[in-house]
Amino acid sequence: MDVDLIFKIAGVGILVSVLHTVLRQAGKEEQGHLITLVGVVIVLAMVIQVVRDLFESIKVMFNLY
Amino acid sequence: MELVQIIALCLLSVVLLVLLRKERPELAVLLSLAAGTMVFLLILTRIVAVIQFITELSLRAGINTVYLAAVLRVIGIAYITEFGAQVCRDANESAIASKVELAGKVLIVLVAVPVIRAVLELLMELIP
Numbered sequence: 161m162d163v164d165l166i167f168k169i170a171g172v173g174i175l176v177s178v179l180h181t182v183l184r185q186a187g188k189e190e191q192g193h194l195i196t197l198v199g200v201v202i203v204l205a206m207v208i209q210v211v212r213d214l215f216e217s218i219k220v221m222f223n224l225y
Numbered sequence: 226m227e228l229v230q231i232i233a234l235c236l237l238s239v240v241l242l243v244l245l246r247k248e249r250p251e252l253a254v255l256l257s258l259a260a261g262t263m264v265f266l267l268i269l270t271r272i273v274a275v276i277q278f279i280t281e282l283s284l285r286a287g288i289n290t291v292y293l294a295a296v297l298r299v300i301g302i303a304y305i306t307e308f309g310a311q312v313c314r315d316a317n318e319s320a321i322a323s324k325v326e327l328a329g330k331v332l333i334v335l336v337a338v339p340v341i342r343a344v345l346e347l348l349m350e351l352i353p
Contacts, residue, residue, distance in 0.1 A: 163234060163237070165259055165263070166234070166237060166238050166241065166256065166259060166260060166263070169241075169252065169255060169256045169259055170241040170244070170245065170256065172252070173241075173244075173245040173248075173249045173252035173253075173256070174244070174245070176249060176252070177245075177248035177249050180248070181248075196249070199249075199252065200251055200252060200255075203252055203255045203256075204255060206259070207255045207258055207259045207262075210259055210262045210263065210266075211258065211259075211262050213262075213266065214262045214265055214266060215305070217266065217269055218301055218304065218305060219301075221269075221272065221273060221276065221301070222297045222298055222300060222301025222302075222304075223294060223297065223298065223301075224298055224301045224302065
């Protein structure tokens with residue numbers, strides 16, 4: 161599970177930045193920003209699950225209720 | 226051996242972070258957050274073993290479990306606070322990082338209040 165999440169995030173990041181530059185060349189700057197926003201939202205959804213697991217395990221382990 | 230796995234994971238994410246930092250700083254912050262969380266989840270089993278060892282020692286030494294629970298709670302709060310503050314500093318938001326640390330300190334003092342009260346009551350009994 162662990163390493164491919166990092167690859168996924170990096171992949172989305174690189175894809176978004178490439179798309180952004182391509183769209184900027186093509187003169188459609190707004191679509192570029194939209195693509196960036198979609199990329200950030202996707203990555204945020206992935207990372208939030210991992211961070212939730214972290215906080216759940218910390219809460220259980222240190223009995224921080 | 227987890228250590229090699231963890232170091233490989235961190236080196237990999239550092240390289241990808243440098244790649245992402247230029248164009249997409251927001252994704253870089255998310256990537257560093259994910260990498261940090263991943264490392265912790267990898268060493269989780271070891272931490273549980275250490276905590277069990279400490280609790281076993283304290284039970285054998287007859288220390289009241291309330292104090293041990295307070296210590297563990299403080300360690301947990303300290304770790305989460307440091308985790309959040311460090312991520313904020315990575316994103317060059319040291320103002321928010323200091324707010325996170327302030328909140329962490331307040332919560333730690335809150336956890337320590339019963340322990341401090343017990344110590345003071347003990348002292349009052351000693352003084353004739």
